[in-house]
Amino acid sequence: MDTISTEKKQRLSQNWFSVIINTYPTESKAFFGKNKDLFANPVGNTIKRNIERLTHEVLLLDLNRDHVKEALEPIIRIRAVQEFSISDALAFIFAFKTIFxxxxxxxxxxxxxxxxxxxxxxxxxxxxxxxxxxxxxCKHKIYTLRINEAKKHVRQLLIKKNLMCEVPETGVEIIR
Amino acid sequence: MENTRRKFLKLTGVSVLGLSSLSVMDVLDAKKAGAAADADPYAYPEKALTAQRWGMVVDTRKIDARTTKRIIDACHTAHNVPDFSDPNLPGFSPANARHTVKWIWDETYDHVFPEKADEFLADRLKKLPILTLCNQCANPPCVRVCPTRATFKREDGIVMMDFHRCIGCRFCMAACPYGSRSFNFRDPRPAIKKENKQYPTRMKGVVEKCNFCEERLAVGKQPACVEVSNGALVFGDLADPNSEVRKLLNTNYAIRRKQSLGTNPSVYYIV
Amino acid sequence: MADFPKPKEMFDSIDYALPEKQWEDVPPDLSPGNFCYPTKRKNLEYLGLPANKDEWSPSDEDWNLPDNWQTIIHEGFKDLLGKYRSLKIFMDTCVRCGACADKCHFFIGTGDPKNMPVLRAELLRSVYRNDFTMAGKILGSIGGARKLTKDVIKEWFSYFYQCSECRRCSVYCPYGIDTAEITMMGRELLTLLGLNINWILEPAANCFRTGNHLGIQPHAFKEMVEFFCDDIEDITGVRVNPTFNRKGAEILFVTPSGDVFADPGTYTMMGYLMLFEHIGLDYTLSTYASEGGNFGLFTSADMMKRLNAKMYAESKRLGVKWILGGECGHMWRVINQYMETMNGPADFLEVPVSPITGTRFANAASTKMVHIAEFTADLIRNNKLKLDPSRNDKNIVTFHDSCNPARGMGLFDEPRYVLKNVCNNFYDMPESTIREQTFCCGSGSGLNTEEIMDLRMRGGLPRANAVQYVHDKYGVNMLACVCAIDRAALPPLMDYWVPGVGVTGLHELVGNALVMEGETERTVDLRQEPLKEEEEDADE
Amino acid sequence: MNDRNYIIIGLVVFFALLTFPVWYNLGSASSAPEVVLTEKAKEAKICIEDADFMRREHMQILNNWRDKVVREDKRTYSGKDGKEYDVSLSNTCMDCHSNKADFCDKCHTYTAVDPYCWDCHTYPEVTK
Amino acid sequence: MNVHYLYSLLAVIILGLIAYAGSEGAGLTWLFGLVIPYVALLIFIVGFANRVWGWAKSPVPFRIPTTAGQQKSLDWIKSSSIDNPSSTPGVIMRMALEIFLFRSLFRNSRVEISGDRLSYKWVIWLWLFAILFHYSFLVVVIRHMRFFLEPIPFVILMIDKVDSIFQVGSPVVYQSGVVLFAAATVLLLRRVFVPKVNYISRAADYFPLFLIIGIAFTGIVMRYFAKVDVVGAKELAMGLVTFSPGIPDASIGGIFYAHLFLVCVLLAYIPFSKLMHMGGIFLSPTRNLANNSRAKRHVNPWNNPVKVHTYEEYEDDFRDKMIEAGLPVEKE
Known part of the structure; x- marks a missing residue:
């Protein structure tokens, strides 16, 4: 089975790509799926590029984990910040069984x-x-970023050091 | 999407039908009011001369300078061919003096038959004015190159020009190996000495050439040149073994111009 | 995306379009993580804005709007239409050609059709048609009109706080329809109902009271700056001596408080201080006008005016000749397009003239305020600075055109000129992603709050993707910018999408390259990191 | 606001352009031209088809005629009255309608139709 | 499924049929030929002026041009005088390019990687068909002036001549009509088949397109297929513009009234629709202003007075801390 033709591989990855793109709303489907502009459509182009690599890797029975990771990561990275639940974000991978x-x-x-x-x-x-x-x-990263961002605003520290004052809770009088 | 598309096409179809039914109604109305729509009102003229393949034989033995001039005059007058050589015409300059328009003209033997211009040619032939015109080729290269199909071949073999369609691109002039076509670089009307009201003129930017007098054939007349040639030019159906041309070719040795090019001319020369 | 197809269905549906709803019928996603936290009541009250309820969440079913909310919006809308021709024109002329649709970074990143600028505007336009046009009143929904309902308000809240007012769509619109303008109006209407977000109103309230977004009190502000002076002395051996609230200084320097407060902006601040010291500029900082940024721009014109007023008031009080402005995005949009109109005429100031080069800044003749990039570019051009760009050699730099200075001002070549003089490795990103076509950081207009980090990552993807390209191609590892929000928002963005790329302000690089009078030999940069990576290796 | 003046000027210019025909034609209202028939035409009573049809379709007929003659060599047209006509603009049409200026040109000028027939085809000259 | 075009399509067909039947069947030629055109024109003029005046009434409080090029700052930095104009001539240039060449729409480009290089492709289809549509429409309108002017000015004759330069058929084919019909159709198909445009399109977007296609269609039909009496048409048109309205004796043809009626509908529809962009484009504040508000004062007529936090209030809040930190204060 190592003789899968390039043409067939292309078809497999094209179908796989369609499965992913079909998880988006109709109007964006066409945009993600068809726009070939590298910069105007980073989502579609990243997925397309890497799904091709991934198709190639998955068909090699001797799985090279490093290569798979390289191809898989950019796709998951995008899907991790889009509005998917984890199962929805990853379900497309299973679809390859059916596609194949x-x-x-x-x-x-x-x-x-x-x-x-x-x-x-x-x-x-x-x-x-x-x-x-x-x-x-990826999710972990996001949370770290959120925490870092919160930390960066070291306001609590400043408040403790009495370097800063907050707007008082009953500020209505002050306005006058 | 598929659904949208189909519904769209269906609806658009219906609407186009709806709107065009208006026009159909109008057309029908017009037809009813107008001509009897059942029969084709157009017909071939009854008196017309017809043939499968028109051809001509030029008997050079019977031609001299006087005949030549008579023939050329007859043709050019009949077809309103302009003469741009008059220096008094508007737009004339020595540079464009050679912008001549010609349907039939005389040439020397070595120009007409360069392949047959032998070293020791008979003196008679060297000086002989040879009438030259469109060869009405059976395999006309000019027709093939015309982008608007202004030049086309009729069923009877005549290579015709539809002046209405000519856009003056001059591809046909480049394609014709015989130089039989002329271009109106200037407005031809002022250059027509005596206008024949029966025949249209051309306008600036149009190519023209001999048409075997198809307008005369339609009314049962021989071509103008033949009529005044005193038998030097013979015209007839090359496909008919009993025609005068075929008889003539049967009994005389005749040659055609640049035969090797494969254009298959319909004009024969008895030398 | 609740009814998401499972793998089998997904495969079956490759050529099958899901039944579509039209956009009017799709409710906004207001689940946690998809909205910014609403503002606290105290901020509304402090700023004198309508406040109707205590704690609430956009994910609540009922938002407890005031009883006459429809009247409030209708009257507010009418008022805005009477005040802004732009709003009227933008409501009336859109032909929905779709040219803007794929230009929005939020649409590109999310694929949510309502993030197409045309639809974002249509949220407002549909109500406009219903309430203010004859065609809308007669034809109703066929004419594209719809009634103002509570769901529409929710939709407004969701999508007007998913627009970073970057104006990229406006560049491509044949009528110049500016979604930023529409978003501002939409937010102003929402604010009438007390609906605003905390990340905007808290800085605004702080700024109003203390002069800066973070609520830093005057003595703390001074202390922070003095910390920088210590750091600068450590690094260069030169002591810089900024002054505060000093009357009679020639120039008042105003910069966003992020530069005083948050990394990596602080390094940019150090850069300014070193530069001013080196050229011997007669300037002062103000603790009262200690904020250049203006979160009022994200709320309403009046709020913008209230916050901006301090700059002229303080320059008048201190008797300076003109004002120099630091690197900031929306601060400069306000200065360039609004400031003089709102708080002018600034006739007590003089037309800015650089005391070092003598250059007269005629382009700032009325506002009397000069951008630091213009100022520094002029210094470099006149050979007033001694620069050693090799000190930035470990940085391979690209430049992010911040939306506001780009599309609200046109500041493109000044920062690039400075960059090319202070570092040796500079590469621009592809042309469709810079200058007037620049992609937003995804966090502008008050959206750089942590609770919507996912959304920010999505919105910043187009920008990150272009950085990724130069990162892969030229090894770019430093993203320079002239905006405080960028300096806050780009580091996490880079961290997520293009790890290994840092973020810097323009004048941090200037500070690194600047050879100051009497300085000792530098071994570290302003971040106190070794100047050359090899040295770091050698130390270990 | 001073830009209101510009807006008003703009509107006025726009409406002036829009209603240009009204100003242009002011005081020179000319009625539609009447075609003049020659004696010969009057006598014939009917053209190759009836007048109403000819009015609408003459250009189409001429277009057909030229194709029929030049490309198909069909030179005879059976008219409505059963009469046969030689398919020729110069020789048939202009024979009857020899008053080009009064018959053809009037309407053509009125409706800005400038057929290029006369570039090549002749017509009877007007003798004044 | 976006069905909005159905309403529009049906509306246009019904309108066309009403006029056809009304004039041909019911003999209401006076209504469709005389009354409705006057009414439509009146609605257009009043409606248009009203809408533009409505815009004019609202001031332009701020100078908010979208700057799409380098600002004018230092002398030695080349500024982009058209995309970021700093003066009136630049603005005029920018507006002219916008109005005559649809410059912003032309900006669309697409980036692709070929080998290891980036290549930029113009995505000009929308621009191309938009510009074909508008210019052919303009030519068609100007050309129609031959029906409204007597004698016909030379310019109109010239345009007519150029428009039919290929001299195809008789009556000669006008390119503008064909192009208008084709471009409008492409713009319509785009709305139906491009998903994102389909998603944003409503009846108000389809209706004008169908209407214009209907106008072009009836026009083409009556010129080349079901011919009408052109002299009669001009007689009617001249009657209208010289205020001596009258229906010519000879029947012009029902399709003519359908054509005329659709044009009237379009005229009357413009002031109430997005077609007002023809006026709006001149007044867009992001395009028709110079980016010079730092150099020249721009006045806001309603500049709201607002409550500010004065220095005095500020110092009152923080005086002690300021003194302690060694910051100068006004009141000790």
Whole structure:
């Protein structure tokens, strides 16, 4: 099965890409999916570029975790800050199982093919787990950023040192 | 999306139908009010001369300078061909004096038949004025290059020009290996000495050439040049073995211009 | 995205369009994380704005609007239409051509169609048609009109606080329709109902009282600046001596308080101080007008005017000749487009003339306020500064055009000129992402609050993506800017999308490169980090 | 506001342009031209088709005529009255309607129609 | 599914049929030929003036041009005098480019990577069809002046001649009509098929497009297919503009009244619709002002008086702390 043609790979990644893009509202779907401007459409272009790499990696039965991570991370990074729940954000990865089977319907009829499918499914499961890690690290990052930002405003410290005063709670009189 | 599209097309279709039905109604009205719509009101003229492939034989033996001039005059008068050589015409300058328009003209043998201009050519031929005109090729290169189909080949073999359509691009002039086409660099009207009211003129920027007098054939007349040639020019159907041209070619040795180019001219020369 | 398809359905739906609702029928997402915290009552009251309730949350079902809320909005709208021709024109002329649709960084990052500028404006426009036009009254929803309901108010709140007023859409609009203007009007209307966000009104209230957003009291302000002086002495061996509230100084220097207060703005502040000391500028800082930034711009014209008034008042009191302004985005939009109109005429000031070069700033002849980038560019041009750009060699720099100085002023070449003179490695980002087409940091107009960090990351993605490009291509590791909000908002943005890229103000780099009179040899930069990375390695 | 003056001027200019035909035609109201028929035409009573049809369709007919003659060599047209006509602008139409200036040009000038027929085709000259 | 275009399409068809049936069937030619045109023009003029005056009544309190180029600051920095004008000539230039060439719309570009280089592509389709649409419409309108002027001025004749320069057919084909019809159709299809534009489009967006397509369609039909009496049409038009209205004796043709009626609907519709952008574009404050408010004072007529926090109040709040910190104070 290492002889999957480039053409087929393209089709697989194109379908996978469509699955992701279909998780967005109709109006943005067309924008994310079709606009090829690297800078005007970073979401679509990043996903497209990396899903191609990911397709290539997932089909190699001997999974190279570093390569997978490189391709997976930019996609998850984007989806982690969009309005998805974690399951919604990562569900697209599982879809590859179906995509691949639809593209290769006869594979399950031979013993060799079944073995390949099994291995592929295992790959996908592993990728999902990796995605989960990445997703969590992204979320973690966001929280860190939020905390840092809050910390940066060291107002509490200043207030403690009596360097700063706040607007009093009953400020109505002051206005007059 | 698919849904939207279909519904859109359907509705647009209906509306276009709706709106165009208005126009259809009007057209029908017009038809009813106007011509009898059932029959084609247009017909071929009854008296017309017809052929499968018109052709001409030029018998150079019977031609001298006087005949030549008579023939050229007859043709150019009949078709309102302008003569730009008059220095009194508006727009004339020595530089454009050679912007001549010609449908039929005389040339020397070596110009007409460069392939056959042998070293020791008969003296007679060297001096002979040879009438030259559009060859009405069976395989006309000018037709192929015309972008507006202003030049086209009729079923009877005549290579025709629709002056209405000519945009003056002059591709046909470049394509014609015989130089049979002329361009009106200036307004031709003032350069027409005696206007033939029966035939239109051309306008500036239009190409023109011999049309085998198709307008005369339509009324049952021989071409103007043939009529005044005293038998030096013979005109007829090349596809008909009994025609006069075929008889003539049967009994005489005749040549055609630049045959090697494969244009298949319809004008033969008996030398 | 509640009814999100599961993998199988997703695959089946590749060529299938989900049933669409039209935008009027899609409610805004007001779940936590998708809205800025509403303002506290005390801020509204302190500023004398309508305040109707105590603690509330946009995620509440019922917002407890005042009984006559419809009248309030209607009258407020009418008032604004009478005051602003821009609003009327922008309500009437949009043809919905869609040119702006994909120009908004929030749309690009979120894909939410209501973030298309045309729809953001349409939120207001639909109500305008219903209330103020004949066609809307007759044709109703067919004419694109809709009744003002509580849901519409929620929608306004959601989307007018998802616009950073960056004006990028306005550049592409054939009629110059400026969504920033529309957002300001929308927010002003919401404020009439007491609906505003804390991140805007608290700084505004603080600024009103103490002169700066952070509520720093005068003595603390002075102390903070003196800390910088100590740091500068440590780094350069030169003691700088800024003055405060000094009458008779030639120039009043005003900068956003973020520069006094938050990294990396503080380094920029150090840069200013070093520069002024070096050229011997006769200037003073003010604790009263200690804020250049103006959160009033994000609330209403009146609030903007109230906060801005201090600059002229203080310059008049101190008797300075003119005002020099630090690096700040919305501060400069206000100065360039509003200040003199609101609080002028500034006839007690003189047309700014650089005391060092003698250059007369004719472009500031009326406002009497000069941008520090203009000022420094002029100094460099006249060879008044001794610069050693190699001190910035570890920085490979690109420049982020902050929205307000870019599209509300046109400050493009001055900072670039300065940058090219103070550092050796400068690369611009691709042209469709800089200058007048620059992408917003995603946190402007009072949105740089931590509770919407996800949204900020989405909105900043287009900017980060362009930085990523020069980061990959030229190894860019420093993003320079001339805006305090940028200096606060870009570090987390870079941290998330392009780790390894730092953020700096223009004058931090100037401070690094500036060879001051009597300075000792520098080994560290203003951040107290080694000047060269190799040295760091050697130390270890 | 001084820009209101500009706005008013702008509006006035716009409306003046818009109503330009009113000013332009002021006092020179001319009625639609009447076509003049030659004696010959009057006698014939009917053209190749009836007058109303000719009024609307003559340009189309001429366009058809030229294609028929030049490209298909069909030179005879059976008119409504059953009569056969030679398909020719100069020889048939202008034979009857020999008064080009009064017959053709009047309406053509009135409606700014400038056919290029006469660039090549001849018409009977007016003898004054 | 956005069904708004259905309303618009149906409305235009019904309007067309009303006029056709009304004139042809019911013989109401006086209504469609004389009364409605006058009424429509009146509505247009009053409505247009009213709308523009409504704009004029509101002041421009602030100078808020969108600056799309380098400001004028130091002498040696080249400023962008058109995209960021600092003076009236620059503004006039900017407005002219905006109005005549749709400059802002032209700014659209797309970036793609080819190899390791960036390439910029103009995404000019919207601009192209918009400009084709507007200019062909303008030519069509000017060309129609031949029906309203007698004698016809040379300029109109020239434009007419140029517009039919290819001399195709008889009556000769006007390019402008074909282009108008095609460009309007493209703009319509764009609204239907481009998802994001479809999403923002409402009946008010489709109606004018269908109306203009309908006008172009009826115009083309009556010129080339179901011909009408042109002399009659001009007679009617001349009657209208010389205020001696009358219906010519000979029937002009129902399709003419449909055409005329749709034009009247368009005229009357303009003041109440987005088509007012033809006036609005002149008054957009982000385009028609110079970016010079730092150099020249701009006056706001309603400059609201506001409550400010004065220095005195400030010092009262913090006097002790200021003195302690060694900051100068006004009152000891």
């Amino acid at each position: 089977r639809k593209e290769n319907p006869s594979l399950s009829q031979t013993e060799e093919g079944r073995l390949y499918l099994e291995a592929l499914d295992a790959n996908i499961d592993e990728i999902v787990l990796m995605a989960l890690d990445i997703y969590m690290s």
